[in-house]
Each structure stands twice: as C-alpha cells, then as structure tokens.
Amino acid sequence: MVGLRLDPVACDGRGLCAELLPERIRLDDWGFPILAAGPIPRELLDHARRAVAACPVLALTLVD
Amino acid sequence: MTYRPLLAGLADRPAERGGALGYPEHVAVWGRLPRRPAGWLRAEAASAGLTGRGGAAFPTGRKMAAVAQVRGRPAVVANGMEGEPASRKDVTLLLRVPHLVLDGLQAAAADLGADTVVLAVKRRSPAAEALDAVLRRALAERRDDVAIEVAWAPSRYVASQETALLRWLSGGEAKPILVPPHPAQRGLSGRPTLLSNVETFAHLAHLARVGAAGFRAVGSPEAPGTFLLTVAGAVHRPGVVEVAGGTGLPAVLAAAGGPTERVQAVLVGGYFGRWLAAEELDTVTVDPLALRARGATLGAGVAIVLPAASCGLAETARVVRWLAGQSAGQCGPCRVGLPALSRELDRLAAGTMDAESASRLDRWTHDLLQRGACHHPDGTALLVASALRVFGADVDAHLRARRCRAGGGRPAVLPLPASFFGDGGWT
Numbered sequence: 001m002v003g004l005r006l007d008p009v010a011c012d013g014r015g016l017c018a019e020l021l022p023e024r025i026r027l028d029d030w031g032f033p034i035l036a037a038g039p040i041p042r043e044l045l046d047h048a049r050r051a052v053a054a055c056p057v058l059a060l061t062l063v064d
Numbered sequence: 065m066t067y068r069p070l071l072a073g074l075a076d077r078p079a080e081r082g083g084a085l086g087y088p089e090h091v092a093v094w095g096r097l098p099r100r101p102a103g104w105l106r107a108e109a110a111s112a113g114l115t116g117r118g119g120a121a122f123p124t125g126r127k128m129a130a131v132a133q134v135r136g137r138p139a140v141v142a143n144g145m146e147g148e149p150a151s152r153k154d155v156t157l158l159l160r161v162p163h164l165v166l167d168g169l170q171a172a173a174a175d176l177g178a179d180t181v182v183l184a185v186k187r188r189s190p191a192a193e194a195l196d197a198v199l200r201r202a203l204a205e206r207r208d209d210v211a212i213e214v215a216w217a218p219s220r221y222v223a224s225q226e227t228a229l230l231r232w233l234s235g236g237e238a239k240p241i242l243v244p245p246h247p248a249q250r251g252l253s254g255r256p257t258l259l260s261n262v263e264t265f266a267h268l269a270h271l272a273r274v275g276a277a278g279f280r281a282v283g284s285p286e287a288p289g290t291f292l293l294t295v296a297g298a299v300h301r302p303g304v305v306e307v308a309g310g311t312g313l314p315a316v317l318a319a320a321g322g323p324t325e326r327v328q329a330v331l332v333g334g335y336f337g338r339w340l341a342a343e344e345l346d347t348v349t350v351d352p353l354a355l356r357a358r359g360a361t362l363g364a365g366v367a368i369v370l371p372a373a374s375c376g377l378a379e380t381a382r383v384v385r386w387l388a389g390q391s392a393g394q395c396g397p398c399r400v401g402l403p404a405l406s407r408e409l410d411r412l413a414a415g416t417m418d419a420e421s422a423s424r425l426d427r428w429t430h431d432l433l434q435r436g437a438c439h440h441p442d443g444t445a446l447l448v449a450s451a452l453r454v455f456g457a458d459v460d461a462h463l464r465a466r467r468c469r470a471g472g473g474r475p476a477v478l479p480l481p482a483s484f485f486g487d488g489g490w491t
Contacts, residue, residue, distance in 0.1 A: 008436050009242060011395070025112070027405070032396040
C-alpha cells in the first residue's frame with residue numbers, strides 16, 4: 001500500500017504534481033497542492049512516481 | 065494524603081496579596097515529594113487517566129511510556145509558554161504554586177531517568193519580571209536531584225507549539241517541524257523528550273503523592289482530576305478557576321461570578337477552540353473527550369463569554385487578523401491562505417461581502433485543514449467555521465449589508481497581546 005506524502009515546508013506551490021497526477025492532487029485557490037487521502041490505486045503508481053520525480057523542491061515522496 | 069486541588073493553600077492568600085507559596089508552606093500543604101521507583105509514575109498516570117492540559121489532551125502515561133521505550137537519555141521539558149492570549153492558568157500556577165510544577169518535573173525526570181530538565185517560559189510577557197523573581201527564589205529553596213533550567217523563549221504565538229519550542233531549545237528557530245517523528249521519539253537535540261504543559265506536571269506532582277486512586281477521587285471517570293480554566297469576557301470575576309472534570313460549563317461560569325449580561329455565545333478552547341451558542345451550553349462539560357466527540361475542544365482551558373450586544377463576527381475577524389499575522393510563514397496555505405481568509409472575514413464583518421464570496425469563505429475553512437507542518441491553519445480555520453455556524457443569523461444580516469445587531473462601538477471582548485509581547489524574533 002503506497003501513499004503520497006507532502007512536505008508542506010518544502011512545497012513552493014510550483015504545481016507540477018497537480019498537472020501530472022490530477023486524479024489525486026488538486027491545487028487550492030492559492031496554488032498549493034491538496035492531496036487525496038488513502039493509498040494510490042495501482043494503475044496510477046507510475047504517474048505518481050513521475051509526479052514525485054518532477055517536483056523541483058523534492059517536496060513529494062511515496063510512502064508505505 | 066487525600067486529594068487537594070492544585071490551587072489549595074491559596075485560600076488565605078488572596079490574589080491582591082499575590083505571592084508564591086514558599087517551599088516550607090508548599091510542604092505544609094502538600095507534604096514532601098515522595099521518591100517512587102522508576103516506571104511507577106507513568107504507570108499511575110496511565111491508570112489515573114491523566115491527560116495533557118496543554119490542548120491536545122493526549123494520555124500522559126502513554127506519552128511517558130513512549131519516551132521510556134526510545135533508546136537514549138531522555139529529556140523532560142515543561143511548556144510554560146502559555147501561547148493562548150486569553151489564558152492565565154499557566155502563569156497562575158507558576159506564580160502561586162511553583163513548587164508543584166517543579167515537583168512534577170522532578171518526579172517525571174526520576175521516573176524516566178532523565179538528566180536534562182527544562183522549564184520554558186516566554187521571554188517577553190507582562191508577567192516575565194514577576195516570573196523571574198518567583199522562579200529564582202523557588203529554585204534556590206530546593207535541592208533537586210536533577211537541576212531545573214529555566215529557558216526564556218521567543219514570545220510569538222507559534223513559538224509555544226511543542227516542536228517549535230523544542231527546535232528553539234535545540235538551537236534552531238522557534239518554528240514548527242513536521243511530525244512524525246514526535247518529541248517522544250526525537251525531541252530536545254534529537255533525544256526522546258517528554259514535553260507537557262506546566263499544569264500536566266502539577267498534576268503529576270499530585271499523582272506522585274496520592275496515586276491513581278487518589279487522583280480519580282475527583283472528577284468523572286472520563287475526565288478524572290481537576291482542570292484549570294481561564295474564564296474571560298462578560299463575567300463578574302474573570303480569572304482562573306479550578307473545577308472537577310465533568311463539571312458543566314454553566315457551573316464554570318458561575319465560579320467566575322456568572323455572566324454580567326445575557327450570554328450570546330462562549331468561545332471554548334481559546335483561539336484554537338470553537339464558538340458554542342448559548343443554547344448549547346447546558347450540554348457542555350469540562351471533558352476533553354466529550355468535547356472532541358462533538359467537534360469542539362477544551363484546548364488550553366479558556367472560556368470567553370460573548371455578551372448578546374457584541375458582534376461575534378467582528379470579534380472573530382479581529383482575532384483571525386492577529387492569528388494570520390502569527391504564521392511562521394513556512395507553509396504556503398498558512399502563509400498565503402490565512403491572510404486571504406482574514407481579508408474575506410473582514411469584508412463579511414464590515415457588511416461588504418456578497419453571497420458567492422461567503423460560500424468561498426466557507427470552502428476555505430475546509431481547504432485549510434491538515435495543510436501545514438503544525439495545526440495553526442487548522443485552528444484558525446475551525447475557529448472561523450464555528451463562527452459562521454454559531455453566528456449564522458449575523459452572517460445573513462451582514463450579507464444583506466444590514467446594520468449589525470451589535471450596533472458597533474462596544475469595546476472588544478476577545479483579548480489580544482499588545483504588539484510588544486506578541487512580536488519579536490524566532491531565536
């Protein structure tokens with residue numbers, strides 16, 4: 001069971017994560033990500049890995 | 065010995081004469097702190113059902129056991145910062161019965177084998193000078209196994225948050241850190257740390273003397289022991305009261321002399337708490353778990369009474385403006401979202417908001433939950449959400465740009481620190 005964890009201190013509101021994983025991440029009215037709770041469905045895992053890798057400030061991680 | 069309230073022994077020392085119980089007087093009221101074997105106190109705390117008195121109401125015995133399970137020399141820290149602007153219970157304990165808090169620190173340190181014990185207080189506060197004098201004298205009267213260090217920390221609101229305080233004590237800025245790991249695992253300088261409110265330590269000092277059965281002699285099964293509360297706002301005798309767990313809120317207000325005029329609502333839990341409407345008060349008790357079950361919180365034990373003639377929205381807007389300015393600025397939703405929330409609430413309070421913005425304001429109170437390294441944005445968002453609920457009729461009136469029923473011109477009810485005490489750096 002894999003989930004996404006955001007470091008809110010590192011996050012800068014760049015928004016790449018929401019573009020790459022809109023099924024699980026949306027941006028609030030100020031451009032910061034809101035993550036859906038719970039484990040990531042298997043079919044989205046590749047997209048989740050891409051979103052994690054794309055974050056310029058390494059704010060996103062995959063956790064067990 | 066049998067049960068004694070924390071503020072016992074003060075009956076013949078009215079507040080006007082002030083003064084702390086000196087060590088001989090402390091021993092006359094409470095007896096000496098007994099030596100107990102390591103592990104005894106945390107087991108008794110668990111049996112007694114003692115919960116933290118700093119706001120989270122976490123079971124103290126469980127927290128102590130968590131510290132004991134981690135490798136490394138534990139540290140014990142008492143949080144005497146009292147960040148909640150309306151709260152006075154912590155400074156009252158420290159100024160009047162300092163040896164109870166200091167005994168609690170010693171007892172916890174002995175229980176855990178800690179070699180570092182710190183009492184953290186605010187560097188800048190109206191009571192700082194008096195606290196310094198009382199604590200110096202109290203420490204000089206004692207011979208503790210582990211020396212207690214008093215640390216004078218930055219006075220901003222979030223500096224009193226547990227991870228912020230530990231970060232500063234460890235040499236960093238007084239800004240929160242994302243958890244986990246919790247202080248019990250990694251706290252002061254990375255060591256397992258018991259960090260609790262000063263009132264919690266005072267209860268531990270009591271527990272060390274009377275044990276779990278003695279502690280449970282007062283209060284309810286779900287909320288054992290006593291609770292210190294600060295009652296403020298429209299009551300005859302605002303100040304700190306001590307009540308048994310499970311006491312109804314009307315009785316708490318009566319202990320503060322009762323309301324001075326018709327009650328509109330009560331803010332329970334301070335600015336990290338929630339508004340409760342007057343009609344709901346009969347079912348509100350001093351019970352952290354019961355309050356949590358109904359979406360409220362005891363918080364730092366603050367109850368502020370709002371009279372009928374005041375505008376709850378305007379009062380809340382004023383406090384939210386201050387809360388937004390207290391952000392550590394580390395997390396976007398707090399740094400940007402709280403000021404945005406505040407501006408919208410100001411418009412609502414001023415009667416210049418439209419219905420669409422009102423529904424956006426409501427949505428923002430949900431969007432701001434669990435978005436930060438600490439719960440500052442949550443606290444502010446939930447405070448606003450409770451205001452929108454309890455003052456719903458006023459929301460409608462303000463949206464129609466009608467005159468607020470409060471009429472305006474009343475002095476503010478919700479207190480805020482003078483800027484000298486609330487500002488300052490992070491180190």
